[in-house]
Amino acid sequence: MRIVINTEKCTGCAQCVESCPYTSIEIRDGKAHINEYCRFCRTCLSVCPEGAIIEIVEEGDEQEADISGYKGVWVFAEQRDGHIAPVAFELIGAGRRLADELGTELSAVLLGSTAEEAGELIKWGADRVYHANDPMFMKFNDEPYAQLLAGLIRKHKPEIVLAGATPIGRSFIPRIAARLKTGLTADCTALEIDKDSGNLLQVRPAFGGNIMATILCPNYRPQMATVRPRVMKRGVYAAERTGEVVPVAAENLTCRTRVIDTVKEVSECLVNLQEAEVIVAGGRGVGEKGFRMLEELAELLGGAVGASRAAVDEGWIPYSHQVGQTGKTVCPKIYIACGISGAVQHLVGMQSSDIIIAINKNPEAPIFNMATYGIVGDVNEVVPLFIKKIKEAKA
Amino acid sequence: MNIIVCIKQVPDTSEVRINPETNTLVREGVPSIINPYDLHALEAALQIREKAGGKVIAVTMGPPQAEDALREAVSMGADEVRLISDRAFAGADTWATSYALYKAIDKIGYDIILCGKQAIDGDTAQVGPEVAEFLRIPHISYVRKVEDVGSGAIRVQRLMDDGYDVVESSLPVLLTVVKEINTPRLPSLKGKMAAKKTVVTKMDLKAIGAEEENVGLKGSPTQVRNIFAPQAKADRKVLQGSVEEQIDLLVRELRGLKCV
Ligand SMILES: Cc1cc2nc3c(=O)[nH]c(=O)nc-3n(C[C@H](O)[C@H](O)[C@H](O)COP(=O)(O)OP(=O)(O)OC[C@H]3O[C@@H](n4cnc5c(N)ncnc54)[C@H](O)[C@@H]3O)c2cc1C
Ligand SMILES: Nc1ncnc2c1ncn2[C@@H]1O[C@H](COP(=O)(O)O)[C@@H](O)[C@H]1O
Numbered sequence: 001m002r003i004v005i006n007t008e009k010c011t012g013c014a015q016c017v018e019s020c021p022y023t024s025i026e027i028r029d030g031k032a033h034i035n036e037y038c039r040f041c042r043t044c045l046s047v048c049p050e051g052a053i054i055e056i057v058e059e060g061d062e063q064e065a066d067i068s069g070y071k072g073v074w075v076f077a078e079q080r081d082g083h084i085a086p087v088a089f090e091l092i093g094a095g096r097r098l099a100d101e102l103g104t105e106l107s108a109v110l111l112g113s114t115a116e117e118a119g120e121l122i123k124w125g126a127d128r129v130y131h132a133n134d135p136m137f138m139k140f141n142d143e144p145y146a147q148l149l150a151g152l153i154r155k156h157k158p159e160i161v162l163a164g165a166t167p168i169g170r171s172f173i174p175r176i177a178a179r180l181k182t183g184l185t186a187d188c189t190a191l192e193i194d195k196d197s198g199n200l201l202q203v204r205p206a207f208g209g210n211i212m213a214t215i216l217c218p219n220y221r222p223q224m225a226t227v228r229p230r231v232m233k234r235g236v237y238a239a240e241r242t243g244e245v246v247p248v249a250a251e252n253l254t255c256r257t258r259v260i261d262t263v264k265e266v267s268e269c270l271v272n273l274q275e276a277e278v279i280v281a282g283g284r285g286v287g288e289k290g291f292r293m294l295e296e297l298a299e300l301l302g303g304a305v306g307a308s309r310a311a312v313d314e315g316w317i318p319y320s321h322q323v324g325q326t327g328k329t330v331c332p333k334i335y336i337a338c339g340i341s342g343a344v345q346h347l348v349g350m351q352s353s354d355i356i357i358a359i360n361k362n363p364e365a366p367i368f369n370m371a372t373y374g375i376v377g378d379v380n381e382v383v384p385l386f387i388k389k390i391k392e393a394k395a
Numbered sequence: 396m397n398i399i400v401c402i403k404q405v406p407d408t409s410e411v412r413i414n415p416e417t418n419t420l421v422r423e424g425v426p427s428i429i430n431p432y433d434l435h436a437l438e439a440a441l442q443i444r445e446k447a448g449g450k451v452i453a454v455t456m457g458p459p460q461a462e463d464a465l466r467e468a469v470s471m472g473a474d475e476v477r478l479i480s481d482r483a484f485a486g487a488d489t490w491a492t493s494y495a496l497y498k499a500i501d502k503i504g505y506d507i508i509l510c511g512k513q514a515i516d517g518d519t520a521q522v523g524p525e526v527a528e529f530l531r532i533p534h535i536s537y538v539r540k541v542e543d544v545g546s547g548a549i550r551v552q553r554l555m556d557d558g559y560d561v562v563e564s565s566l567p568v569l570l571t572v573v574k575e576i577n578t579p580r581l582p583s584l585k586g587k588m589a590a591k592k593t594v595v596t597k598m599d600l601k602a603i604g605a606e607e608e609n610v611g612l613k614g615s616p617t618q619v620r621n622i623f624a625p626q627a628k629a630d631r632k633v634l635q636g637s638v639e640e641q642i643d644l645l646v647r648e649l650r651g652l653k654c655v
Binding site: 036167174175181258261344351373382 | 457459482484485488489490493494516517518519520521522523524525526527532535536537554555557558559560562563564565612615616617618619620622623624625631632633638639641643645646649650652
């Protein structure tokens with residue numbers, strides 16, 4: 001495919017230049033020119049008021065691999081020290097929804113861990129679990145993980161494979177994409193099935209969270225994605241749900257890395273923040289002293305305290321509390337943003353919260369676009385009053 | 396010992412802003428920089444060279460302008476550079492990028508390959524592991540410290556969610572590094588002189604021996620369907636009245652939802 005400029009129609013208005021996320025359009029001699037940075041995202045096509053930008057489809061553009069035999073949705077259930085990571089249950093939630101929509105089955109793949117844990121995956125919503133419980137999988141090494149999962153995919157041909165965008169998933173899943181020649185979309189925040197084609201629409205933030213992109217993998221299978229933890233809702237746990245656990249043997253795997261030690265360095269609040277049902281988060285507008293009243297509000301609601309990067313940069317609160325692109329992704333029932341402007345990098349970390357309450361003195365603050373309830377006011381006034389009213393309501 | 400560093404030229408995304416009226420990116424005057432993580436990879440390479448000997452070769456796949464990034468690498472101390480560039484590489488996703496890098500690196504020869512954890516324009520963190528898979532060598536992601544490097548093996552610390560792992564690997568190996576690993580040095584005067592004089596070796600499709608259907612847009616399994624601004628929430632309720640009345644309403648709503 002090529003994107004070309006019809007120089008007769010082009011007026012050099014430069015609207016396309018601004019629209020291009022890849023800086024691939026330049027104006028030279030009063031006309032637009034497309035350079036090598038072009039990723040064929042087609043954004044410019046819709047922007048041009050003259051219709052001067054044209055897409056030319058060439059022979060051989062659509063390289064079709066045979067994708068007809070691929071069925072079923074798979075999730076990779078990662079474990080650490082034998083325990084299934086919470087993200088696996090979220091993947092099952094998302095995978096179940098996709099599988100139901102496609103009218104197909106949901107399978108989970110578990111490497112290491114125990115039969116009991118494998119059974120849990122079924123109760124959370126999987127129809128089948130491929131379980132390789134060889135001790136070599138207890139510790140994470142990229143090569144055997146990638147080889148085993150790639151082998152299973154080759155054999156059973158799922159159409160979709162999801163994994164957590166965790167240090168483990170982000171590290172070994174790309175090897176599978178390379179090996180099988182298929183697409184992999186990193187760090188997805190939304191997954192939908194395209195009604196017309198049945199393809200997976202994979203939405204992810206790009207350019208430091210400034211924009212969102214929808215990625216497709218139409219001609220290769222499986223369609224693979226890693227999904228940010230705490231973005232998808234967990235599956236529904238049903239103790240009576242039954243399914244099949246398929247044991248998988250670990251044969252002929254190479255492993256040239258060796259984990260010789262594992263050192264834990266978890267701070268308490270980190271765990272609390274991601275597990276909390278209520279998060280009271282503060283930004284630059286709160287000020288150093290203000291964080292104490294946020295703590296009080298959080299305690300009253302049985303929640304944890306989060307922060308914007310600005311507040312962390314000011315040194316008012318440790319980095320482990322930071323929510324956003326470069327901090328944690330959270331998904332509580334209630335997120336109360338106090339004195340936070342709502343920069344996209346912050347929003348990507350909390351936008352899937354059920355209820356977002358924004359308190360900001362600037363009615364134009366972008367956080368209000370995202371808020372379920374917005375209160376325009378000074379945090380120093382609003383928060384103490386809020387605390388008082390909740391106490392009254394509780395009494 | 397050949398120590399290869401993969402560097403990518405990226406727009407400085409910390410300066411990218413969105414125009415709320417047109418929902419498009421404002422890219423005017425946004426400078427191109429070396430992906431910040433790759434500077435840490437380069438620094439790690441230079442430190443490995445200081446300990447174990449060998450030469451540091453910086454490679455990048457990109458348009459002709461990416462030569463600037465390679466010169467900057469020389470100014471910091473890289474011994475050699477390669478610009479992997481061809482019109483046919485345009486539009487590459489991570490698969491096609493990794494394939495081209497693999498072909499080139501295989502031609503150059505390697506013992507240790509260093510990549511950044513991720514590139515800040517796409518944040519995918521896929522190219523490193525994919526290159527390792529194509530080369531059929533092991534890789535270790537999120538390296539925050541190189542504890543030891545010998546002629547046939549390396550020991551590093553790998554950052555995990557709950558702490559870190561100490562991981563050993565045979566050579567050759569590919570590492571992707573996080574910022575905690577080091578502080579990149581500044582270009583030296585001598586380095587800047589060397590950068591000026593450097594002849595940048597170009598490698599095109601033929602030179603790397605790649606098949607055309609595997610590079611660029613044609614070789615890319617993924618497609619960008621569209622790009623849009625992060626959206627506003629649909630179920631917004633605007634609270635009315637004085638601040639006190641608004642809070643009363645809010646507390647009532649929260650009680651209704653059994654949150655208070
Ligand atoms: C690559 C990259 C990654 C980033 N990652 C993150 C990230 O992970 N998380 C993150 O949060 N940010 C991140 N940022 C930074 C982000 O762009 C914003 O700069 C940051 O979120 C702003 O924080 P803030 O809203 O607290 O501060 P500001 O933008 O300064 O907003 C303060 C707000 O407080 C309001 N205010 C002031 N006083 C009061 C008062 N008395 N009462 C009520 N309201 C008041 C103001 O109206 C204003 O809206 C990142 C940036 C980049 C470039
Ligand atoms: N075009 C490229 N040229 C050279 N190295 C690259 C290129 N793209 C990615 N890399 C390397 O791969 C790492 C991860 O990139 P990414 O997968 O795009 O997030 C980067 O930090 C670089 O070290």
